[in-house]
Amino acid sequence: MKKIFLPLVLILTGITPIVAQEDQEGSRDPALFTRMPDHYISYYVDKEFEKFDFQIGEDKYQSIEGHYYQINYSLKEGKQPVGGLQVIRNYANAAKKIGGKVVYEWYDSGSGRVTLKVEKGGAEVWAVVDCNGSGYYRLDLIEKSLMDQDVVADANSMANSIKTTGKVAVYGIYFDTGKAELKPESLNALVEISKLLKADPSLKLYVVGHTDNVGTFDSNIKLSMDRASAVINALVTKHSINAANLKPFGNGPCAPVATNGTDEGKALNRRVELVKQ
Numbered sequence: 044m045k046k047i048f049l050p051l052v053l054i055l056t057g058i059t060p061i062v063a064q065e066d067q068e069g070s071r072d073p074a075l076f077t078r079m080p081d082h083y084i085s086y087y088v089d090k091e092f093e094k095f096d097f098q099i100g101e102d103k104y105q106s107i108e109g110h111y112y113q114i115n116y117s118l119k120e121g122k123q124p125v126g127g128l129q130v131i132r133n134y135a136n137a138a139k140k141i142g143g144k145v146v147y148e149w150y151d152s153g154s155g156r157v158t159l160k161v162e163k164g165g166a167e168v169w170a171v172v173d174c175n176g177s178g179y180y181r182l183d184l185i186e187k188s189l190m191d192q193d194v195v196a197d198a199n200s201m202a203n204s205i206k207t208t209g210k211v212a213v214y215g216i217y218f219d220t221g222k223a224e225l226k227p228e229s230l231n232a233l234v235e236i237s238k239l240l241k242a243d244p245s246l247k248l249y250v251v252g253h254t255d256n257v258g259t260f261d262s263n264i265k266l267s268m269d270r271a272s273a274v275i276n277a278l279v280t281k282h283s284i285n286a287a288n289l290k291p292f293g294n295g296p297c298a299p300v301a302t303n304g305t306d307e308g309k310a311l312n313r314r315v316e317l318v319k320q
Contacts, residue, residue, distance in 0.1 A: 064119050073112055073184050075161060075168055076137055079130055081122035082180075086115035095185050097158050097169050099146050107169045107306070109187040118178030127176035131157040134172045134182075143168075187306075198238035201317065205246075210318040212300070214311075216274060221258070223269035225277055233274070236317065237282035247288045247320040250274050255309035256296040268293025274315055290320065 070087035072078055093111035096104040118124050128150050135145050135157050143161030146169075150156075153176040161168045167187040174180035196204075196213065204211035215232030218225065225233075240246055252267030252274075271291035278284040301308035 064117075070114065073114070073170075073182070075141065075184075076134060076170070076182070078116055079125060079133065079180070081119050082116040082178075083119060084114055085117035085179075086113070088113040093185070095169075095183055097146070097171050097183075097185075098156065099158060105306075107185045107187055109185045112182070112184045114182045114184070116180050116182070122178075124176060124178035127153050127155040127174040127180075130174040130176075130180050131155045131172055134159065134170070138170070196232075196235065198235045198242060201235065201239045202242070205248075205317065205319050210316050213315045213317060216315045218270055218273075221266065223266060223273045225273050229277075233277055233282060236274075237278055237284055239317075240278070240284050240288065244285070244288075247290075249290050249292050249318040249320055251292045251294050251316040251318055253294050253298060253312060253314050253316065254296050255312045256299075256303040257309070260295065263295035264293050266293070267295045271315065 064083050066084040067087045069089075070084040072084075078084075088111070090111045092108065094106050094108045095111055096106050099105045131148065131150065135148065138144070138159040138161050141161060143159055145157060146160050147158040148156070154174070156171060156173050159170045159172075161170075168184065169187060170182060170184040172180060172182050196211065196215070201211045201213075213232050213236065215235075216225070216229045240248070250271045252269075252271035254263040254267050256263070258266075268291060271293055275286065275289045275291050278289065279286045296303070296312070299308075299312045300314075301311040303309050303312060
């Protein structure tokens with residue numbers, strides 16, 4: 044079992060309590076949680092995209108990627124430290140009140156850890172709180188997201204894939220969870236698809252939506268069809284593509300390319316494919 048004792052963590056990372064007992068410059072509490080009373084932020088990390096291993100069971104961890112925060116809270120001088128159990132239960136209760144859940148928890152002789160998962164507003168947040176009742180505790184938090192897809196398959200590579208395999212998977216097309224409205228980050232992929240079709244006006248494609256297996260079968264079939272139609276609508280209305288050359292189809296979770304047992308596999312299964320008619 045991986046146990047973190049915060050005073051040791053602070054020593055190893057060269058962090059020492061701030062005499063002024065003020066929050067580290069530029070730091071802030073996360074949007075979902077306030078801090079325990081009489082504590083200040085003594086160390087703060089904010090990374091736009093990072094990976095962190097969250098404990099989800101006895102000797103079992105899950106890697107989550109997204110916007111990462113590490114926040115170390117220190118007790119102000121002269122204040123009475125609260126017990127480790129009180130800290131982790133406060134955070135657990137706060138998560139539950141907004142629809143979150145406790146993924147893993149342990150407590151032993153004043154030290155404790157709780158791993159939390161909250162799905163709210165189309166976002167997924169993972170957090171772990173480590174404490175030992177001495178006045179320090181640490182919060183690691185990831186706002187889960189896909190890294191911005193700055194590099195997408197270009198029109199030439201799409202054409203080559205369609206020529207050799209009859210299809211191409213496009214991963215630069217984004218939707219919010221459970222929705223079929225294209226996100227602005229999809230623009231680069233749509234531009235490349237339009238280049239592909241304009242380079243060969245005779246090319247006719249099925250635009251096939253795929254989902255992971257979260258949710259019911261019928262809802263995923265409908266969602267994948269709606270997403271395929273949204274892609275076609277954008278290509279026709281915003282990129283002047285001939286609607287007669289495109290036909291939508293919703294395949295839902297029926298053709299996975301990876302396991303749905305991991306977040307990484309689910310991300311691969313959520314895709315749009317262009318299939319030659």
